[in-house]
Amino acid sequence: xxxxxxxxxxKNLPSRNPAGVPSPSWGGLGRGxxxxxxxxxxxxxxxxPAFAGxxxxxxxxxxxxxxxxxxTDRIHTTTxxxxxxxxxxxDANNAQHALSDFRGSYILLNIWATWCxxxxxxxxxxxxxxxxxxxxxxxxxxxxEDRGDAIVTGFYKTHNIANLPVAIDTxxxxxxxxxxxxxxxxxxxxxxxxxxxxxxxxxxxxxPEAVDFLHSKIP
Numbered sequence: 001x002x003x004x005x006x007x008x009x010x011k012n013l014p015s016r017n018p019a020g021v022p023s024p025s026w027g028g029l030g031r032g033x034x035x036x037x038x039x040x041x042x043x044x045x046x047x048x049p050a051f052a053g054x055x056x057x058x059x060x061x062x063x064x065x066x067x068x069x070x071x072t073d074r075i076h077t078t079t080x081x082x083x084x085x086x087x088x089x090x091d092a093n094n095a096q097h098a099l100s101d102f103r104g105s106y107i108l109l110n111i112w113a114t115w116c117x118x119x120x121x122x123x124x125x126x127x128x129x130x131x132x133x134x135x136x137x138x139x140x141x142x143x144x145e146d147r148g149d150a151i152v153t154g155f156y157k158t159h160n161i162a163n164l165p166v167a168i169d170t171x172x173x174x175x176x177x178x179x180x181x182x183x184x185x186x187x188x189x190x191x192x193x194x195x196x197x198x199x200x201x202x203x204x205x206x207x208p209e210a211v212d213f214l215h216s217k218i219p
Contacts, residue, residue: 081194092166107189113145118202128206
């Protein structure tokens with residue numbers, strides 16, 4: 001049985017845009033956490049306690065008969081490749097980084113959160129994948145929608161995540177910037193900064209199938 005991702009559902013609530021301007025709404029219904037539940041947990045500018053209202057969140061468990069069961073069947077090739085927007089995030093020390101820092105290398109951008117069960121299930125496989133590839137051919141950026149680095153740092157420590165740097169979507173703009181339908185969503189970005197593939201939902205990124213797919217895309 002395959003786990004779906006968390007869908008995002010539109011609701012007219014203010015975003016976490018630091019300028020105080022509501023960001024574009026997240027398009028449509030995806031599979032998994034609703035936009036309503038996410039919005040209720042993020043309307044306050046203060047981030048503590050974060051996502052305390054997540055009791056309304058639900059997980060849709062879909063049968064494998066309803067969805068493709070192989071990783072390659074589920075990956076969408078982005079044709080033509082789409083230029084990703086400029087994007088800045090912060091690390092565990094609150095220092096700023098940009099995706100453009102990795103220009104010239106392939107990036108696997110995984111957008112996730114600790115309150116998203118499918119996201120946490122796949123995190124160890126992403127950690128193993130980064131260890132296997134090293135950071136010369138592939139940089140894995142696990143961009144968290146959690147409020148604050150302490151939550152992510154604690155999760156990494158508890159689950160022995162040793163090869164993935166902490167990356168926080170401080171402004172909360174990733175869902176609109178990358179046109180997400182739900183979490184987790186993973187984008188493969190080429191050295192020129194173009195999205196060339198996308199996967200919505202959980203995957204075993206350390207599986208032979210995933211590794212073979214990435215080797216087919218990364219020279």
